[in-house]
Amino acid sequence: MASTSSLVVCSPLPEIRTPVPPQHVRFVVWRDGNNMLALDLPVDLVHSVAHKPFKYLVYAAWSICGQRGELRDDQGQEVDMDKPSLSEMESYQYYSPQDVPFAQTVNHALLKQNTKVGSSTGPNYSADFAKNVKERDGACIFTGLPGPSLQAPHIAPLRLGEDFVDNIKTHEVGDLEGINDIRNGITLSSRLHPEYDLHAFAILHVPTPNNILSLVDMKESDLNHASERIRERWFPTTGQRRLQKKAYLFHWLSTRKVENEMWREGMENVAHCAQAAFLERAGRTLPHGGLLHYRYGTSLIVNFINTTVSHGWDALQKKREAGELDGEEELLGPENGLGGDEGPGGNGESMNKDEDSDEDHDEPPEHVDVDVEGPPAQISYSSAREEEALAIQSWFDSFHEVSKSLRKVEEWRNMAQT
Template identity: 65%
Template structure:
């Protein structure tokens, strides 16, 4: 059944000379004047992550990038039937919000290139207590069951994310600011080859999402390890791993290689399942949107948006903290080798002052 919209009239998309690739749909997440941010999503990828209602996933994809509530419309600005079960190649959709979304209300994916590792002096400092708490909660890699000291702890933190609600996360050492991943998965996560989707969220419910193939060898092995690791999947919520990079390159062999590591759509398992201590969903939504941009953005169509990104980075480069390197205590020499603290969002608060340039960017967007 079609939505009953209370939003203003949505204008059609301007003519875009860059064609949509075969077996893809185009999703325009943001536009201002002639500038826009557009994703070309493989239809097969969308079907690989949703059971029902693929258009709801498109709405989530846009929301994860903008963080603004809106509606999915077609290329002509008309309402769409969000309950429809089919997705057609070469179709265009746009995410329409009640008010214009400022440029700064889109994910700044360039900032995720900022890394904070043990022994560097960049960004806020993590404590050894924080590392222990995260590992105790997770009991090992949340998607493979590999136990410490093998996993790395991956920390995402920002003092001032403008796209999603993270106001309740005010400390870099908050347990919700970390997840435990195997060393190999940590590398893939760093490269945005996969992202983690928390459900339920404001748009998607658990029943609408695909589950991992229970007969996949990796999934069977993982379940068999549950009695040993003490991990269990969550009951009311889920953190789902979505491989993106293999669909970017449309390689069946690459997908098989990724699945040999972790099954597509695997759900995270935790030892301690206290709701208030689980990974922060707002950070993961932000990260999910960033991964979509890196894997599926049409660089030609999104050239104006990308130029604004580069200008933001040039005007307000992240500042380095002064002082000695962060010190983390380890229980063994082996753990010191295996444990790496990585923070993609440590430096985001350093560039938050760039938001005062919004008007300058918007003026540039109109020229």
């Protein structure tokens, strides 16, 4: 299908009644009419991750939508990606020339844990999985801790079953052989595993498949940090080594843990931006980049979603989780625009069935002013399918031509009467 970039423009964000919190930026990573997925990201967290914070924002949106796009400000203007710092309480939006359907956004329900943390039982359990992952890694990939307390959690949880690939729409993971593919596992200490399940940290794999981020774009951990010094001492005994041309980076997603890395005593105090190390470094067996990007986007949503602004997206996610969505369902459009204090859904609660908007965002507006003296109107729809958008534009083009003809006939009639 051809791109609809000629028909789609990045319009300014509508006025949002929910203010941006101090020391945060609001980032709209997906938008369809008045429905959107918005994150309130701590400025300090973004600065602690990347040398170019705006480039990181593009990665964050891509990890959620799986489609390349551009970063725009709240007025729809392109942002200078070389700017060195974010300003708090600003708003930005991710713009893609192609529409991103709701089903193409991360389904964070896929990675929710509904079993006891650390559980490895179930119909898809494989005794060889943990053994193979631990043999590849040699020890905890972030602390260097060896020993019997090591665990091998699945990146995509075991409970999703063998057909989990069919439910991940945002990134290419079709080359995985199943839920127990060694690339769906990492080795963590028994104390880090629960933190991972709770999305307290995420793993960013660079370079990304789309080359959004590279190693030179990323911040490095403090090599004088206690945990890094301890890990260096483990390496000679575990045989682990860091990768040279790519990396798996540890990112705390709690600002408390970023600002005060001595929040916990002992080796579990992992340095922010620590780089993973492995015993075996063959690319065909290392953790799958697409899964980690998907998981990273999920963790961002879990930690930083603004549920008031994002209530339309969140309501659809709940329907998706309950199995109530049948294909691409009509989106919920809040009557007052963007989840303010008035109207349905304004308090952050999902609208019930009686409050669902009947507006179809794929249809043209009922009343459109057409300037017959100027060029045909260029119509923009954030979620229109290409065929419908082209048909709509063709209709306006034809209407413009008919209007000019009628105006010409009127001029001839006036001339005849005089």
